[in-house]
Amino acid sequence: MTSFDLPKWDAVVIGGGHNGLVCAAMLARSGRKVLVLEASPEIGGCARTEEFFPGFRVSTAHVLNRLSAEVVKALELDEYGAGNALHTPTPDPSPQGGGGPSRDFSASPSPLRGGVRGGGIGAATFAPSVALSPDGDHLTLHGAYGETLSGASDAEQAAWRELRAQLLRYAGVLKPLLSRRPPDLGDLSLGDKFSLSGTALALKRLGREDMRDFLRVLLMNVADLTDEQLADDRLKGLLAFDAVLGAHLGPRSPTSLLGLYYRLAGEIDGVAGAQAVPHGGMGAIIAAIRTAAERAGVNIRVGQSVSRITVEAGRATGVVLADGEEIRARTVISAINPATTFLDLVGARELDTGFVRKVKNIRMKGDAAKLHLALDRPPQFSGLEAAQVGRLVIAPSTNHVERAFNPSKYGEFSPEPVMEITLPSLADPSLAPDGACVLSAVVQYAPYALREGWETGKPKFLAAIMAQLEAYAPGIGKLVRHAELLTPADIETRYRMPGGHWHHGELQADQMLVSRPVAGWSGYDTPIDGLFLAGAGSHPGGGVSGLPGLNAARRMMERRDR
DSSP states (O other), X not given: OOGGGSOSEEEEEEOOXXXXXXXXXXXXXXXXXXXXXXXXXXXXXXXXXXXXXXXXXXXXXXXXXXXXXHHHHHHTGGGGTHHHHHOSOOOBOXXXXXXXXXXXXXXXXXXXXXXXXXXXXXXXXXXXXXXXOTTSOOEEEETTTTSEEESSOHHHHHHHHHHHHHHHHHXXXXXXXXXXXXXXXXXXXXXXXXXXXXXXXXXXXXXXXXXXXXXXXXXXXXXXXXXXXXXXXXXXXXHHHHHHTTSSOOXXXXXXXXXXXXXXXXXXXXXXXXXXXXXXXXXXXXXXXXXXHHHXXXXXXXXXXEEEEEEETTEEEEEEETTSOEEEEEEEEEOSOHHIIIIIIXXXXXXXXXXXXHHHTOOOOOOEEEEEEEESSOOOXXXXXXXXXXXXXXXXXXXXXXXXXXXXXXXXXXXXXXXXXXXXXXXXXXXXXXXXXXXXXXXXXXXXXXXTOHHHHHHHHHHHHHHHHHHHSTTGGGGEEEEEEEOHHHHHHHHTOGGGOTTSSOOSGGGSGGGSSBTTBOSSBOSSXXXXXXXXXXXXXXXXXXXXXXXXXXXXXXXXXX
16 A cells, blocks of 8 residues: 555444434544545434424424433533533423423422433433323323323322333343443453353342243343233333334234333433423534534545445445545444345345345334424323423323234334324424424324335325324314424435435344344444444434444554554
């Protein structure tokens, strides 16, 4: 290699989503010269806040429930605005039920908000979850995933306290595995042994009875578990919805409970199960991560689509852009979809046939759509005195969620979809014009490969969604100035996500831990020397956690130290 050909960059990161930015920032802080290439005009991927109608802005990813405290601490995100995004006082529905006056829980002392927790974000405001009922008799989980439950009988509240504690204990056993690089079972390093010993210790601390029960329920479906311990259909429907959100599963599908554990293993402010609607949308979190990256010296270029990863003698040496520009680098990091990385940018010729077959078989067809409504004013949901900041969930029972799932198995959308609704402009009025309101909803089930095609099916699905909303918020249709419905096919096109799947691959037992993205290559390394993965398709998976980016950077730094 001549001096003219020497790499200008120590590392080039493909993809300016939050994981790519976290990885780039970590590498830059270790002294590397890092370049981030983002194909879109803006960074952030699904988490960027963007205008969908004049004066109305929203993030496609709208609820934060897994921002890693390690990422916050490592990048000092509180110094760059992440704290401000999470500390905005949020009105929480009264614990006395849907009909009482609203109360500001964020101003109340709480062991979940006392002082600086975990990574240093401080006293984050946790959003409540309201399980909407067709008759207006709603149920609400307050605090960190139901620290307090209102709207249910005393007996159900007692049963919930017991089940919630159990779920958090069991999710805590999995947390060490989900927060660290998955162990290489064929060649355990000291770090691998430490991670496994931490999980073994967490399991041992459960005690003999809990340990047996943990092993019994680990791969159960969520419907069977909730039927065992709960009686209230509203609460069971909410748990069923959360367990299968974003997955091609119904609550009675085997292993569906894993989705709930994955959710509860996440944290905000060091608190497991917490969730927040950030002030400024998820884009405020992206802005904080970007500032941390740029302060560390990362160079970010937007509107730069990578057409090829250059490979010489089995080693990645850089990238070629769509306009023909070649950029050389000592290390290439892909924070985009694994299938796109290997099949499109590297090419099958550079890879083993068996590996290519595994990549082609990754299941990643999305089943969730995203709805954005620009409303003249906040909607009025029956049974709620005022519009709420937090999550409003339409999933009135486990059976309703299962019935909504059934059509998607045959390439059809649900005529009575289930959905998670937020009104982000209530927490941040700058997201909408004065007096107006933004409604943001994740809607299931909407199969990526709709049998009749989305060009024909989209207007019908939007009508079904609006009919469902009308049943819970009468008159909402008359408030709509503009509706934007993103099907999985639209999400694929807009955010360059094959299959429109926000996890970049189903989070199911055979595609998690040591099998993510494929068996044998779960630790961010790839068959191409000098090429690493750092996106949601890697361990532990999707959600705005930053862990794939953080762990990938640590892996590269570990390799250099060796």
